[in-house]
Amino acid sequence: MLGFVIAVPGVDWYIKKYHSLQEQQLLLENHRLTRQWNKTQQQLQLLSTQLDSLNWKDDHHYRALLDLPPLPAEMREAGVGGSKRADEGNENIPLISGSFELLNKLNHKLTVALQSFEQIEEATHKKNQMLATRPAIQPINNRDLTTLHLTFGTRLHPIFNSYMDHKGLDLSARFGTPVYSTADGRVSMAYHSGSYGNVVFIDHGFGFETRYAHLQKFAVKAGNFVKRGEVIGYVGNTGISVAPHLHYEVYFQDKAVNPIHFFQRDLKPSEYQKIIQSPISKP
Amino acid sequence: MRYRFNPTTCRYEPLPFRFTSVIKPVLILLLVSSALFFTLLLLHSAYITTDKALVLKRENQLLAQYQNTITSAIRETSNELHTLQKKDQEIQRQLLAASFNSPAADAGSKLAPTDTSDTNLLLASAWHRANLLMMRARNTNRYFASTFQLDNAGKTLLGGLPTAFPVEIKSMEQIASGFGFHINPFHKGAYQHNGIDFIASRNAPVMATAAGKVTQVRKNNLPAGEGNVIEIDHGNGFKTRYAYLGELSVKSGQRVSKGQVIAYVGISGGSAAPHLHYEILNYNVPVDPARYIMEDLNSTDYAFWLAMNKRKRYSLD
Numbered sequence: 001m002l003g004f005v006i007a008v009p010g011v012d013w014y015i016k017k018y019h020s021l022q023e024q025q026l027l028l029e030n031h032r033l034t035r036q037w038n039k040t041q042q043q044l045q046l047l048s049t050q051l052d053s054l055n056w057k058d059d060h061h062y063r064a065l066l067d068l069p070p071l072p073a074e075m076r077e078a079g080v081g082g083s084k085r086a087d088e089g090n091e092n093i094p095l096i097s098g099s100f101e102l103l104n105k106l107n108h109k110l111t112v113a114l115q116s117f118e119q120i121e122e123a124t125h126k127k128n129q130m131l132a133t134r135p136a137i138q139p140i141n142n143r144d145l146t147t148l149h150l151t152f153g154t155r156l157h158p159i160f161n162s163y164m165d166h167k168g169l170d171l172s173a174r175f176g177t178p179v180y181s182t183a184d185g186r187v188s189m190a191y192h193s194g195s196y197g198n199v200v201f202i203d204h205g206f207g208f209e210t211r212y213a214h215l216q217k218f219a220v221k222a223g224n225f226v227k228r229g230e231v232i233g234y235v236g237n238t239g240i241s242v243a244p245h246l247h248y249e250v251y252f253q254d255k256a257v258n259p260i261h262f263f264q265r266d267l268k269p270s271e272y273q274k275i276i277q278s279p280i281s282k283p
Numbered sequence: 284m285r286y287r288f289n290p291t292t293c294r295y296e297p298l299p300f301r302f303t304s305v306i307k308p309v310l311i312l313l314l315v316s317s318a319l320f321f322t323l324l325l326l327h328s329a330y331i332t333t334d335k336a337l338v339l340k341r342e343n344q345l346l347a348q349y350q351n352t353i354t355s356a357i358r359e360t361s362n363e364l365h366t367l368q369k370k371d372q373e374i375q376r377q378l379l380a381a382s383f384n385s386p387a388a389d390a391g392s393k394l395a396p397t398d399t400s401d402t403n404l405l406l407a408s409a410w411h412r413a414n415l416l417m418m419r420a421r422n423t424n425r426y427f428a429s430t431f432q433l434d435n436a437g438k439t440l441l442g443g444l445p446t447a448f449p450v451e452i453k454s455m456e457q458i459a460s461g462f463g464f465h466i467n468p469f470h471k472g473a474y475q476h477n478g479i480d481f482i483a484s485r486n487a488p489v490m491a492t493a494a495g496k497v498t499q500v501r502k503n504n505l506p507a508g509e510g511n512v513i514e515i516d517h518g519n520g521f522k523t524r525y526a527y528l529g530e531l532s533v534k535s536g537q538r539v540s541k542g543q544v545i546a547y548v549g550i551s552g553g554s555a556a557p558h559l560h561y562e563i564l565n566y567n568v569p570v571d572p573a574r575y576i577m578e579d580l581n582s583t584d585y586a587f588w589l590a591m592n593k594r595k596r597y598s599l600d
Contacts (some may be wrong), residue, residue, distance in 0.1 A: 002312055007319035011327060014320075019335070022328035026339040040353055047361055052369055054364075060453060064484040065378050065556040093342060096349050103356055108362055117370050124377050131555055134506075136469035183469075207506075228470060252506060261507035261553070269471035270446075272513040 037095045042245035043246040044102045051106065053115055058120065066123040076112050097246025100230075109143040132228065135182040135262040137275060138237070139212060139248050140171045149245075152258040158242050167256035168211070175244045177235040178219075179212050180276050181226040182248075182262065189220045196247070200232050210259075213247035214239050229276040321390060324347045333373045340500070343428075377554075379459060380466055380597040443517040445492035447541060449561045450483045450548065453586075457482045458597050459558060461592030462571035468555035468597045477569035478524070478562035479592065480599040485557040488544040489525055492561075492576070497545070500535045503552060510552020513545055522567070527552050527561040527600055558599040 019027065044058040057072035138145075149170035157164045185204035192198050216236025220226060237244045250259040285294040285304070293463040332340075450457075464473050499514035511528040529549020539545055550557045563572045573592035580588055 003315035003319045006312070006316035007323055010316070010320050011323045014324065015327065015333075020331075020333060021324055021332060023336045023339060026336055026343060029343050030339055030346070033343060034473065036350060037346060040357065043357060043361075047357070047364055050368075051364060054367060057328075057371065057456070060484075061456060061482055062374060063458075064379065064482050065558075067485055067550060067557050070484070089291045093345055096345060096353075099353055100349075103353065103360065107360055110360060110367070113367060115365070117367060117374070120374060121370065123466055124374055127555070128377060131469050134469050134553070136467070257505055257507070261505060271474075275470055 027216065034095065037099060041095075041099050041102065044099065044106060048102070048106050048109075049111060051109055055109070055116075058113065058116055062120050062124075063107045066120060066127060068119070068123060071112070071116055076109060077191070123265055129184075130206050132184040133206055133208065135204065135208060135210050135230065135250050135259070137182050137272065138171070138263050139179050139182050139210075140177060140246055141180075141272060141276065142175050142269060144173045144177040145171055146174070150260065152260065159240055168213075168247050169259045170245050170247055172243065172245040175216055175234075175236060177246075178231045179215065179233045179235060179246055181230045181232050182210055182250075183228045184206070185210075185226060187220045187222050187224045187226060190218050190220060193239060195240045197241060198233065198236060201241070202226065202232070207253045209251040209254075211247075211249040211251070213249070214241045214245060216244075319387070319516075378597070417496065440519050442541075443493050443495065443519050444520060445517060445521060445523050445575055447490070447492045447525075447565055448481075448576055449489055449492050450487055450559050452481075455587055455591045458588075458591045458594075460596050461573055461594070462569075463593075463595075465595060465598040468599060469553070470488045478526070478560050479572050481559045481561060482599075483548040483557065483559055485529060485548055485550065487548040489528065489546045489548060489559055490514055491522055491539045491541060491543050491545050493521070494541050495521075495523075495539060497533050497535055497539060498522070498535045500531060502531070505552070507553040510554060511546070511549065515539060520566040522524050522564040524560075524562040526559060526562070526566065527554040529557075552600065554600045555597070556599050560600050 005107040018024070050054050053212050055071075055076060062068075093245070105167075149172065151170055152168065153166060155166045156162070157166075179200075179228050181202060183202075183204050184255050185202040186209075187200060188203040188209075189199070189201040198218060199211060200212040200215065200218065200220065202210050202212075204210065212233060214236055215233035215238065217234045220230075220232045226232060235244050241247075249260050250257050250262050285298045287298050288294075289296045301588050317561075459482050460476055461479050463476060464484075466472070466477040467474050495515040495517035497513060498516045499512065501512045502511075503510050509526040511526075511531055513525045513528060513531060513533065515523050515525075517523065525546060527549065528546040528551060530547045531545070532547070533539060533543075534546045548557055554560075561572055563570050563575055570590070573589055575587070577585060
């Protein structure tokens with residue numbers, strides 16, 4: 001009897017102070033779960049920081065390099081409008097609702113980032129194409145070159161003996177010296193003309209066209225796609241010409257420009273060999 | 284008090300007090316009550332579920348239930364992020380021929396001792412060397428303090444040194460390619476690059492890196508060559524050149540002060556992307572601008588800055 005008198009208030013006091021055994025067990029479990037959820041949230045935050053750093057690079061490096069405007073911040077941070085959430089009805093547990101909110105925000109940002117990267121990939125692809133189609137090398141190897149006549153502009157014509165506008169550069173070389181395409185493009189014309197002789201026109205797109213005249217023979221046909229460094233013909237003396245040479249013209253937006261600007265004259269011979277031996281495939 | 288009948292004296296005599304006689308019932312009481320306590324406690328938890336327990340139970344249930352959901356969702360998200368990171372690497376490779384973060388990692392690995400077994404020895408020797416260096420530095424400083432005097436000519440020389448950044452730098456990653464051999468973006472061959480290419484978005488302001496006089500302003504619409512160029516003479520043989528510019532805001536012959544906006548970043552000439560090509564010429568010989576730019580950089584940043592400049596990547600022109 002006396003035992004009860006002591007035990008009952010004891011139990012009551014114990015439960016008030018330290019919770020019942022069941023509660024204790026549940027609390028233990030709760031702590032374990034909470035720890036896991038906290039870890040989950042940390043993980044989410046880590047992912048979020050990683051994504052933010054990617055987004056920063058996207059905005060400040062890639063978009064700058066590709067000449068695209070940075071994505072407005074409100075577009076990146078835009079709210080999650082009315083999407084169905086997996087945690088519906090559990091807002092009373094902040095750990096769950098908070099984590100899901102974080103996750104939703106992250107997912108949304110990720111979607112925006114993925115779309116943005118798609119745009120960047122497309123722009124990169126286009127840019128690489130642009131780079132590949134820009135005339136950038138000499139059409140004749142320096143090793144084979146006898147003289148480079150820097151004669152862009154008005155000069156005395158050797159046959160007509162009068163001052164005439166000369167729209168290209170003359171590169172003297174022996175008969176049969178290979179002539180290389182200076183950039184990727186499509187052969188738009190390859191035919192025999194009275195003045196040009198055997199001539200190849202390459203359309204590079206982006207407003208660029210190159211012409212290779214007085215060829216001995218062709219190595220390509222109209223409609224062919226060529227890579228930079230591919231042989232398109234051989235040096236000859238056809239058309240209005242007094243000696244074997246290549247007449248090289250660069251047109252930008254239908255206007256002849258001085259091709260000397262489109263040579264990389266500081267290119268080392270070994271580098272040039274590398275380019276013409278394996279015409280660059282697109283990266 | 285307990286008494287006991289003593290037959291010899293025919294008296295009730297008080298027993299001598301014994302501790303055990305008291306402790307026994309108390310112990311029994313304690314034992315019984317504690318047994319009861321535990322039984323009750325067990326019974327309580329077995330049959331009575333408190334409100335608090337109910338709440339906890341529900342919470343635990345939810346926590347456990349959604350744990351799996353969120354874990355798998357996070358796995359999915361991190362997979363997607365991983366894809367994005369791979370794409371990022373690929374784009375870096377395509378745009379700049381290299382990863383952004385490599386030099387710092389290289390620098391770190393060089394500094395770290397390879398073998399940790401003789402760390403103490405290493406530390407001791409480092410300490411010794413540091414002391415020696417400190418002594419030497421003190422002596423050198425004393426020497427310079429007594430011999431070095433900055434006169435007015437010296438001040439103008441220092442003021443005319445192009446030590447500032449020509450564009451606003453948000454991160455060192457903005458250095459696309461430094462001075463030296465780089466890969467041409469058009470034909471991918473290596474060639475000598477005489478300046479630093481800063482990645483900057485179109486229309487970012489370009490600032491004069493030191494006071495001086497604009498000696499050349501050249502505009503060029505041809506998508507080849509250096510495009511729009513500004514050259515500034517700072518005196519003492521120093522000139523700086525800013526190429527591939529967009530809009531220009533100075534005229535030839537104009538005096539400019541340090542930090543003055545002279546132009547805006549563009550994509551003129553044979554550039555592969557909007558950027559600023561910055562050159563420093565000392566008596567018309569191009570020098571490495573990385574060795575001159577040092578403003579707003581502490582020693583750590585400066586080391587990083589030099590490392591960034593050594594990366595061999597695509598140049599942008």
